[in-house]
Amino acid sequence: MTGAPATGAPAAAARYAGTRVPRVEDPRLLTGHGTYVDDVVRPGTLHACFVRSPLARARIVGVDAAEALALDGVHAVFTAADLNPDVREQWYTLIGKDVPDTPRPPLAEGEVRFVGDPVAMVVATDRYVAEDAAELVAVDYEPLPPVVDYAAAGESGELVHEGYPGNLAGEFPGAPFEDVEPVFAEAPVVVRRTIRQQACSQVPIETRGIVAEWSAPSGELTIWAATQSPHEVRLFCSRLLGLPEQRVRVVMRDTGGGFGQKVIPQREDMCVMLAARKVPGPLKWIEDRRENLQSAGMSRHAHADTRIALGSDGAILAAAIDYVEDVGAYPVPWPVGTSAAVGMFFPGPYRVPKAAWATSSVFSNTSGRTAYRGPWQFESLARELLLDAAARKLGLDPAEVRRRNLLRRDELPYTNPCGIPYDDITPLETFEQALEMLDYEAFRREQERARAEGRYIGVGTCTYVEPTSAAVGLHATEGATIRIEPSGKVNVYVSGGSSGNSIETTVVQLTADALGVDIADVSTVQGDTAVTPFGGGAAGSRSGSMTAGAVGETASVLRERIIAIAAHRLEADPGDIELEHGRAGVRGVPESGVTLAEIANAAYFQPETLPPGVPAGLEASGRYRPEHPLVYANATHLCTCEVDIVTGAVKLLRYIVSEDCGPMINPNVVEGQIAGGVVQGIGNALCEHLAYDAEGNPVATTFMDYLLPTAAEIPDIEYGHVETPSPGPGGYKGVGEGGAIGAPPAVANAVADALAPFGAEITSLPLTPETIVALVRGGDGTVPR
Amino acid sequence: MKPPSFEYHVPGDVDEAVGLLADLGEDAKAIAGGQSLVPMLALRLANPEHLVDLRRLDGLRGVEERGGRVRIGAGTTQAAVARSAEVARSVPLMARATPLIGHFQIRNRGTVGGSLAHADASAEYPAVVLALDAELEAVSPRGTRTIPAGDFFTGLWSTALDEDELLTAVDLPVRSGRSGFAIEEFARRGGDFAIAGAAVAVELDGSGRVARCGIGLFGLGSTPLRAPGAEAAVTGAALTDIDADELGRTAVGELDAVPADLHASADHRAHVGAVIVARAWRRAAEEAANG
Structure with missing residues (x-):
C-alpha cells in the first residue's frame, strides 16, 4: 500500500498529530530514571576492559598476560588468537553481504593500526580490577611508520592494510570531469576552492556499551546494548557466532544518543559477543569517555577540489567536486557507498545544468570513519562556501545569487544533473522565510553601521535538499504490532531504537489518532527483539515516516475490525461508525455507542457475539513497504555572528532554521531534532576537532580538549516551518539529520561575511580563534590589536 | 577511567x-x-x-576581615567566595575572578586552597594572589609560616609547600585609596582553561599617578606569572601617559616560554595575552581614575 490516505491517515480527524504532545519519554529521562545499558545489572556480571595500542602503527611481537592473570579478581585476558578464529560471518545487514567491505578483526591481529586499537580484552570482577589488570598486560610492540595524514596516504610507501595499494579503500568515478571542462573553460565566472573539513566525533552522552549473557542450557544469548538498531545487533550477532537468529535476543530501552556511532556493532561489541560463551557470567563492557574519543570512530574528515561556473548574471552553469575522505584504519560501515552521496547531492536544491564528481576513500592510521548524522554533508559545506565566494566575485549579495538559482515549485519534479529526482521540496520558500525571519535587509543596514564603528557582523546561509527514509535493504520495510488488550487499552510494538529521537512519543501519538483513543490509553513497547517486529532502527532520518507507515498499516486492520464489531452491536452501517475517545459511536446518533473496552471484551471473551467473518481478539501486525525509495526534505539555515577580529572570538547572534519536513507529527520533536543537529553542526564549524599529532597520537581524548559547544555558545534557535507533504504516509518526511548538515556552512558563511572587508576566504574548518586572526591578518596584512 | x-x-x-x-x-x-x-x-x-581528605577541617572554611586584611580559609569553596559580601567589597579582584573559574558545579566543590595549591598555570586565583601580593599561610608539624605569593609558585604544578605542609589560608590586602581591579581572560568556551588571562590591580597616588601596579598573568607560561617589566613601566606614570596596547605588548614581551597546545599556538597565546592585558588595564585604570 502507498500514499497518505491509504495508510497513515485515519478516518477520524487527527487529534494528536501536529500538536505539541509532551514526550512520553520525558518523565523517566528527566527524573534520571532512564534505563541505559550500564543500568542493566545482572547477577554475577563480569566486566571487560580493553588493552589498547599506544602506538599509531606497530607490529605486535608478543602479548604477556601472566601478571594480569595473577591479579586477584581477573578471570581472563583474551587476545586475537582466542577470539578472532570464532568469527563465522561478519557483515552488516545495513550494507549487505556482497560489498567489498574493509578488514575488521575483533582484536588486532599481528599489527596495531591506530592509537586505541584493541589488542586484548581483560575480564574481571569489576571495572576497577579490569583497568588495573589492563595496565599489567605487557604487549611487545615493534613500531612501524604510521600513515597519519590521509591526504598524503596515496604517496606513502607504507600501507595501513595489505592489499590496498595507495591506501585506497575504494572510489567512485561518478560523473566524468571531461564532460564539464568545456563549460568551465568558457564560463564568465569560475570559483575554485580546495575545501577541508576536520575530523569530528558524534560524542553521544552515553558512550558505547554492551552486556552479553550466555545461557548454555538453552543455547540462548541475551544482549543488552546501547544501539540505534536492536534487530541489526541480533542479526549481526547471530551470523558472527553462528547462532540461530531466534536464539539471540537483543534488548535496549534508552540509548543516550547515537548519531550514527551506534547504527551497527563495532569491534569491541564483537569481542564481547565472542567472549560471552567463554566466561562464567554475564559480560559487560561500558566504554569510558577517553575510549570513546579515541576509538569509537571519527567522521567528517575530508577535502575536495571544488568548482562552480556561473554566468555573468549569476546563473550556475556547472559544478564539480573531486572528494577525498579519510576513513581511518577500521571504518564502519563500508564508507565508500556513502561517499557517493557527496557527489550526487553536490548540486543541492539549485538549478545546476551540468555536474561532475568523483570520490575516493583513503585509509590512515587513525580511528575509523563511522556514520554520522548527515554523513554526506560535505556537499552542502562545499557548495554553500562556493556560492558565497562566487557572490563576492560577482559583486552580488549572496542572497541574490541563491534567489537566481534555487529551484522553484513550478520546476518540480526536477532531476539534478547527477540523476537525483527531487520532488515535493521548497528550497526557495524556506530560503525566503529564513531571510524574512531575520529581516535580511535590515541586517545588511545594521552591518554597514557596525562596520563604520569597527564591529564585524555577518550573515550566512545554507540551503540543502536531503534524502530521508531511504527504503532499501535493512531499511526497506518497517513493522508494527498493535494489541488492543482485553481492557481496551492499547500496546504498540515497534522495533524502535530510541536514541533520543522521541520515537515512543511519535508511535503513541499516531496510534491514538489511528484508533480514535485517548493518548493516555496507549503504551508502546520497543527495543526488544523477542517481542517487537523486525525493523531497521533509527538511521537515515527514517523513523518518523517509516514507523508512521507501519502503525498506519496495522491500525487500519484493527479499525476495520472494531468498526465491524461496533456496527454489528449497534445495528448500524459500518460507514456511519466513528471512533473517538475510545468509543465507537454512530454518526448523528450521539446516544448510541459502544466503548473500545466493551468491544475488546467481546472480541476476547464473547467471540460468539462477533459478526460473521470477524476474527476473535484485537491484535494485528502489519508491515509498511514504501513505493518511494526516498523522501526528500529540505531546509535553509541562517546564522548571524559577530567576530572579534582582535582575539578571533566568534559570537553567534541569531540562528534561524526554516525547514520543510512535511506535516509535523509533533513540532516539539521536530524542533528538538533540528536543535540537536544544529548544535552539533555549530560545534563542527567552530570548536570540535578530533585532532592527531604528526606521530598519530590523538590529542583530544577528554572534554577539556574535544570542545563541544555548550548552551553558553549557542543562541536561541528560531524555527520556521514550511509543510509540503511527501508521497509517504501522512506526507511526513525525515528530519533527524538535517540540522547537522546545514549548520557548518551557515556558520562558516556568516564568519566569512563578517570578515569580507578583510578579503578573507574561508576554506577550512574549524574556525578557531587563531584561524580567524590569521584570516584577518592574511586579508590586508595588518596585525589586529 | x-x-x-x-x-x-x-x-x-x-x-x-x-x-x-x-x-x-x-x-x-x-x-x-x-x-x-x-x-x-x-x-x-x-x-x-x-x-x-580535608573535608572535615571545618576551621579552614570562612572569610574574615581584620586589620586591613581579608583572610580566606583554604577550605572555603569558590561558590562561598562568590557569595561573600566582604570579599566583593574588600577584595574585588578576588570576587571578579571567581565567576571565571570553571562552571558553577565546579565552584560548588572547588576550594580557594585547592586552586592555589594545585597551581595550575591557567587558573585564575594564582594570578589574583600574585597581582595583589597576597600572603599564603601554611601549617606543618613544625608550625605555621607565611609565604609571599611571589614565592609560592615554583614550577609546573608545583609550589613552595613542603610535603608535610598544608595551605590553610590566603591573606589579602583590603582595597584602599584610589584603586582599580580587573580580570580578563580569553578561552575557547566559557569555563575552559584560559588561553590567556590577566589580573590587574592598580592604585593611584594623590596626584593621579600610578603608585602601585600588580599584573598577574595566567595561561601564558608553565606557572602563574607576574609581569614585572610592565608593572615598572607604568609605576609613577600618569594614567593619561600610559598606552594600554603598549603595556600589553610589554607584558607578553617579558615571557620566555609561552605554551602551545591544540587550542592555541604560542604566538596566538602571546597575541591574545597582549590584548587581554590591555583590556584588563583599561578597566582597572578606569575604575581607579573614577575611584
Whole structure:
C-alpha cells in the first residue's frame, strides 16, 4: 500500500498529530530514571576492559598476560588468537553481504593500526580490577611508520592494510570531469576552492556499551546494548557466532544518543559477543569517555577540489567536486557507498545544468570513519562556501545569487544533473522565510553601521535538499504490532531504537489518532527483539515516516475490525461508525455507542457475539513497504555572528532554521531534532576537532580538549516551518539529520561575511580563534590589536 | 577511567592532617574539592597510595576581615567566595575572578586552597594572589609560616609547600585609596582553561599617578606569572601617559616560554595575552581614575 490516505491517515480527524504532545519519554529521562545499558545489572556480571595500542602503527611481537592473570579478581585476558578464529560471518545487514567491505578483526591481529586499537580484552570482577589488570598486560610492540595524514596516504610507501595499494579503500568515478571542462573553460565566472573539513566525533552522552549473557542450557544469548538498531545487533550477532537468529535476543530501552556511532556493532561489541560463551557470567563492557574519543570512530574528515561556473548574471552553469575522505584504519560501515552521496547531492536544491564528481576513500592510521548524522554533508559545506565566494566575485549579495538559482515549485519534479529526482521540496520558500525571519535587509543596514564603528557582523546561509527514509535493504520495510488488550487499552510494538529521537512519543501519538483513543490509553513497547517486529532502527532520518507507515498499516486492520464489531452491536452501517475517545459511536446518533473496552471484551471473551467473518481478539501486525525509495526534505539555515577580529572570538547572534519536513507529527520533536543537529553542526564549524599529532597520537581524548559547544555558545534557535507533504504516509518526511548538515556552512558563511572587508576566504574548518586572526591578518596584512 | 586503589584518610583537624602528610610522605596527596585531582586519578595521571581528605577541617572554611586584611580559609569553596559580601567589597579582584573559574558545579566543590595549591598555570586565583601580593599561610608539624605569593609558585604544578605542609589560608590586602581591579581572560568556551588571562590591580597616588601596579598573568607560561617589566613601566606614570596596547605588548614581551597546545599556538597565546592585558588595564585604570 502507498500514499497518505491509504495508510497513515485515519478516518477520524487527527487529534494528536501536529500538536505539541509532551514526550512520553520525558518523565523517566528527566527524573534520571532512564534505563541505559550500564543500568542493566545482572547477577554475577563480569566486566571487560580493553588493552589498547599506544602506538599509531606497530607490529605486535608478543602479548604477556601472566601478571594480569595473577591479579586477584581477573578471570581472563583474551587476545586475537582466542577470539578472532570464532568469527563465522561478519557483515552488516545495513550494507549487505556482497560489498567489498574493509578488514575488521575483533582484536588486532599481528599489527596495531591506530592509537586505541584493541589488542586484548581483560575480564574481571569489576571495572576497577579490569583497568588495573589492563595496565599489567605487557604487549611487545615493534613500531612501524604510521600513515597519519590521509591526504598524503596515496604517496606513502607504507600501507595501513595489505592489499590496498595507495591506501585506497575504494572510489567512485561518478560523473566524468571531461564532460564539464568545456563549460568551465568558457564560463564568465569560475570559483575554485580546495575545501577541508576536520575530523569530528558524534560524542553521544552515553558512550558505547554492551552486556552479553550466555545461557548454555538453552543455547540462548541475551544482549543488552546501547544501539540505534536492536534487530541489526541480533542479526549481526547471530551470523558472527553462528547462532540461530531466534536464539539471540537483543534488548535496549534508552540509548543516550547515537548519531550514527551506534547504527551497527563495532569491534569491541564483537569481542564481547565472542567472549560471552567463554566466561562464567554475564559480560559487560561500558566504554569510558577517553575510549570513546579515541576509538569509537571519527567522521567528517575530508577535502575536495571544488568548482562552480556561473554566468555573468549569476546563473550556475556547472559544478564539480573531486572528494577525498579519510576513513581511518577500521571504518564502519563500508564508507565508500556513502561517499557517493557527496557527489550526487553536490548540486543541492539549485538549478545546476551540468555536474561532475568523483570520490575516493583513503585509509590512515587513525580511528575509523563511522556514520554520522548527515554523513554526506560535505556537499552542502562545499557548495554553500562556493556560492558565497562566487557572490563576492560577482559583486552580488549572496542572497541574490541563491534567489537566481534555487529551484522553484513550478520546476518540480526536477532531476539534478547527477540523476537525483527531487520532488515535493521548497528550497526557495524556506530560503525566503529564513531571510524574512531575520529581516535580511535590515541586517545588511545594521552591518554597514557596525562596520563604520569597527564591529564585524555577518550573515550566512545554507540551503540543502536531503534524502530521508531511504527504503532499501535493512531499511526497506518497517513493522508494527498493535494489541488492543482485553481492557481496551492499547500496546504498540515497534522495533524502535530510541536514541533520543522521541520515537515512543511519535508511535503513541499516531496510534491514538489511528484508533480514535485517548493518548493516555496507549503504551508502546520497543527495543526488544523477542517481542517487537523486525525493523531497521533509527538511521537515515527514517523513523518518523517509516514507523508512521507501519502503525498506519496495522491500525487500519484493527479499525476495520472494531468498526465491524461496533456496527454489528449497534445495528448500524459500518460507514456511519466513528471512533473517538475510545468509543465507537454512530454518526448523528450521539446516544448510541459502544466503548473500545466493551468491544475488546467481546472480541476476547464473547467471540460468539462477533459478526460473521470477524476474527476473535484485537491484535494485528502489519508491515509498511514504501513505493518511494526516498523522501526528500529540505531546509535553509541562517546564522548571524559577530567576530572579534582582535582575539578571533566568534559570537553567534541569531540562528534561524526554516525547514520543510512535511506535516509535523509533533513540532516539539521536530524542533528538538533540528536543535540537536544544529548544535552539533555549530560545534563542527567552530570548536570540535578530533585532532592527531604528526606521530598519530590523538590529542583530544577528554572534554577539556574535544570542545563541544555548550548552551553558553549557542543562541536561541528560531524555527520556521514550511509543510509540503511527501508521497509517504501522512506526507511526513525525515528530519533527524538535517540540522547537522546545514549548520557548518551557515556558520562558516556568516564568519566569512563578517570578515569580507578583510578579503578573507574561508576554506577550512574549524574556525578557531587563531584561524580567524590569521584570516584577518592574511586579508590586508595588518596585525589586529 | 577508574582510579587505581588508594588508602583513604579523613583527618578531623589540621594537626592530624599534617601529621598524616608527614607520616605518609610523598606517597600521599591531600584532596579538597577534588575538581582537578579526581579527574587526574580517573585518568591515572596521578597515582597516590594515600589520599588525605580535608573535608572535615571545618576551621579552614570562612572569610574574615581584620586589620586591613581579608583572610580566606583554604577550605572555603569558590561558590562561598562568590557569595561573600566582604570579599566583593574588600577584595574585588578576588570576587571578579571567581565567576571565571570553571562552571558553577565546579565552584560548588572547588576550594580557594585547592586552586592555589594545585597551581595550575591557567587558573585564575594564582594570578589574583600574585597581582595583589597576597600572603599564603601554611601549617606543618613544625608550625605555621607565611609565604609571599611571589614565592609560592615554583614550577609546573608545583609550589613552595613542603610535603608535610598544608595551605590553610590566603591573606589579602583590603582595597584602599584610589584603586582599580580587573580580570580578563580569553578561552575557547566559557569555563575552559584560559588561553590567556590577566589580573590587574592598580592604585593611584594623590596626584593621579600610578603608585602601585600588580599584573598577574595566567595561561601564558608553565606557572602563574607576574609581569614585572610592565608593572615598572607604568609605576609613577600618569594614567593619561600610559598606552594600554603598549603595556600589553610589554607584558607578553617579558615571557620566555609561552605554551602551545591544540587550542592555541604560542604566538596566538602571546597575541591574545597582549590584548587581554590591555583590556584588563583599561578597566582597572578606569575604575581607579573614577575611584
